Amino acid sequence: MPTLEESCLIGRGNEKVEIIKLISNKDLQHFHVISLWGMGGIGKTTLVTDIYQSQEISSMFDKRACVTVMRPFNSATLLQSLIMQFRDKNEDKNETDLRKCLEGRRYLLVLDDLWSRVEWDAIKEYLPETAASCVIVTTREENIAKQCSKNKRNIYRVNHLGPNDACALFTKFRYLRRP
Structure with missing residues (x-):
């Protein structure tokens, strides 16, 4: 479990609150995708x-998984990672069907660092659109964000x-890296 210091975001508190509102929006009792986009190194991950x-989010879902899309992209490896994270402890260890692991369950999936529409299409076909489930995608490209999230x-x-938050982050990072 992260300590208070580890989980303290610098300069992203308002964004965190806004995104949590999007995830927990009671009007969205259907499957939805939230896309975060911006240049590399900006803090999306x-x-x-x-x-x-966050405890607030973890309690809202039956199952959760978080993966970074690796390079070169390999959909089989990514899907296997998702199955391992989503599979219940009591489920058959040979279960290889992601849809079966998620069907009828409210789930949260974070796909970090999506680089192309082809990657999204390869993953999406295995995700059941279960009511109130949510996928969060991070990407550097606005067009990919729009492909994943149809709702603006x-x-x-x-x-x-x-400037003040950047300076605070730099100072904290420098302080933590001292020998």
């Missing part, structure tokens, strides 16, 4: 990891930190 680990309300651009 840190933000979604913090959200994924669920497309979120992650911007640069302001």
Whole structure:
């Protein structure tokens, strides 16, 4: 379990609250995809990891998984990772059907660092559109974010930190890296 210090986001508190509202929106009692996009290194992964680990979010879903899309992209490896994370402890260890693991369950899936529409299409076909389930995608490309999230309300651009927050983050990082 992360400590308070580890889970403290610098300069992203408002964004975290906004995204948690999107995830928990009572009007969205159907399957929905939330896309976060922005340049590399801006903090998308840190933000979604913090959200994924929050108690508020974890209690809302029957099953959860978080994966980084590796390079080169291999859909079989990614799907196997998802099955291992989503599979119940009591389920057959030979279960290889992601849909079967998720069918009828409210799930949260974080797909970090999606680079292409082809990757999204290869993954999406295995995801049942179970009521109130949510997929969060991070990407560097706006067009990929739009491909994943058809609802404009669920497309979120992650911007640069302001000067004060950037300085605070730099100072904290420097302090933590000292020998």
